[in-house]
Amino acid sequence: MITIKEVKTRKQQAEFVDFPTKLYNNNKYYVHPLRIDEINLFNRKKNVYYEDCDAVFYLAYKDDKIVGRIAGILQRLYNDKTKEKRVRFTRFDSTNDEEVATALFNAVENWAKQKGMNKVHGPLGFNDLDREGLLIEGFDYIATFEEQYNYNYYQKLIEKCGYQKEIDWLEYRIYPPKEISERVQRLSDTVLKRYNLKVVNEKNKNEYLKKYKKGIFEVLDEAYSSLYGVVPFNDRLRDQIVSQFKLFIKLRYVITIVDENDEVVAFGFAIPSLSEAVQKSKGRFFPFGFIRMLKAINETKYADLGLIAVKTEYQSKGLLAVVLNYVINNMIKHNLEYCETNLMLEDNLRIQQTWNNFEHIQHKRRRSFIKNLDKLAENKNENTVLTKSAKKPATIAKKTQVRKTEKTSEQKPIKKTENKAVKATTKKTTIKKPIK
Numbered sequence: 014m015i016t017i018k019e020v021k022t023r024k025q026q027a028e029f030v031d032f033p034t035k036l037y038n039n040n041k042y043y044v045h046p047l048r049i050d051e052i053n054l055f056n057r058k059k060n061v062y063y064e065d066c067d068a069v070f071y072l073a074y075k076d077d078k079i080v081g082r083i084a085g086i087l088q089r090l091y092n093d094k095t096k097e098k099r100v101r102f103t104r105f106d107s108t109n110d111e112e113v114a115t116a117l118f119n120a121v122e123n124w125a126k127q128k129g130m131n132k133v134h135g136p137l138g139f140n141d142l143d144r145e146g147l148l149i150e151g152f153d154y155i156a157t158f159e160e161q162y163n164y165n166y167y168q169k170l171i172e173k174c175g176y177q178k179e180i181d182w183l184e185y186r187i188y189p190p191k192e193i194s195e196r197v198q199r200l201s202d203t204v205l206k207r208y209n210l211k212v213v214n215e216k217n218k219n220e221y222l223k224k225y226k227k228g229i230f231e232v233l234d235e236a237y238s239s240l241y242g243v244v245p246f247n248d249r250l251r252d253q254i255v256s257q258f259k260l261f262i263k264l265r266y267v268i269t270i271v272d273e274n275d276e277v278v279a280f281g282f283a284i285p286s287l288s289e290a291v292q293k294s295k296g297r298f299f300p301f302g303f304i305r306m307l308k309a310i311n312e313t314k315y316a317d318l319g320l321i322a323v324k325t326e327y328q329s330k331g332l333l334a335v336v337l338n339y340v341i342n343n344m345i346k347h348n349l350e351y352c353e354t355n356l357m358l359e360d361n362l363r364i365q366q367t368w369n370n371f372e373h374i375q376h377k378r379r380r381s382f383i384k385n386l387d388k389l390a391e392n393k394n395e396n397t398v399l400t401k402s403a404k405k406p407a408t409i410a411k412k413t414q415v416r417k418t419e420k421t422s423e424q425k426p427i428k429k430t431e432n433k434a435v436k437a438t439t440k441k442t443t444i445k446k447p448i449k
């Protein structure tokens with residue numbers, strides 16, 4: 014028998030955070046989130062997330078043993094933006110047991126109904142920089158520090174609960190060329206000169222953030238506002254995000270482009286890969302996690318490509334190429350072997366075509382699922398009417414009248430091949446989306 018309990022006590026909070034650590038014990042691809050950040054999710058007074066969100070956390074027990082967890086988020090800003098009534102599910106982890114998954118999702122769905130919502134989708138976090146997307150391809154690659162790894166049976170469990178695909182994200186591994194391209198560098202310099210732009214050259218991280226933080230987030234909000242799952246950042250949330258990432262940022266992997274008025278028009282950054290360091294410490298900062306991460310920041314051979322954003326009026330003027338050229342050149346200078354792109358929407362063809370300039374593989378795919386709770390209610394009401402009016406026994410009438418649902422076809426894994434660098438495509442496209 015499965016028992017669901019809402020997380021209330023500090024002990025339950027710790028058990029909620031630590032359950033995946035036990036579930037993925039000795040899994041060489043799983044990377045633990047920073048435990049301190051996950052524990053802080055329960056601090057409703059200090060955590061900025063709760064200014065715009067409600068959240069609930071559940072644990073599943075079987076024979077007094079924890080066998081699963083899930084959280085629900087009511088993101089009011091996103092609902093206001095889309096004019097919908099949605100709840101997000103997040104932090105879903107479970108043993109390979111349909112009964113456990115069903116009980117967990119039922120708990121979130123009932124909570125959504127109590128809040129007056131009619132759809133549940135996810136995995137999605139509190140905002141776009143939180144963990145999102147269920148891994149459905151690429152299970153034999155180590156996770157990045159910023160994203161979540163999951164077992165391959167999760168997709169089946171979620172679909173058995175009535176969820177269908179809403180959208181996918183793709184992830185790439187980019188291998189830089191051996192040498193910096195003088196031709197590409199000249200083109201980048203030409204673009205900057207043509208529009209009277211320059212690259213910021215700050216050496217002090219604190220001074221850099223003080224001067225350009227506001228402009229960076231404004232560009233991010235403008236560039237990403239129309240994309241799936243994205244909500245705007247308020248000032249307090251910006252400060253919280255900066256405090257979380259500040260330690261891991263190296264200015265040599267950051268590019269900020271400004272106009273003649275020193276206003277930010279484009280931004281991009283990569284961070285040294287922390288996956289192996291965090292994995293060894295199981296997400297704990299102390300006693301040795303902090304030291305391992307500092308060492309990784311300075312000695313890693315890999316990088317994770319973070320956010321890239323270009324102000325709308327400059328998106329067709331070549332600034333994306335300038336940003337990527339800067340990041341790739343610094344990878345070459347510091348002998349990095351490859352860069353993980355993290356998530357970008359499957360319909361973002363423009364950025365996908367950009368990777369044709371480099372040796373690369375498309376090695377991971379993530380999915381967001383959705384379930385319409387109103388449709389379920391309609392089906393139940395319809396079945397009730399049929400049962401009462403049919404001459405056949407109720408069980409037979411129900412069986413013959415219930416609508417069939419299409420089976421979700423499992424996408425075939427994309428063949429992993431390392432493509433040689435080719436010339437950039439010159440075909441014009443109307444899609445103008447940043448990496449996401």
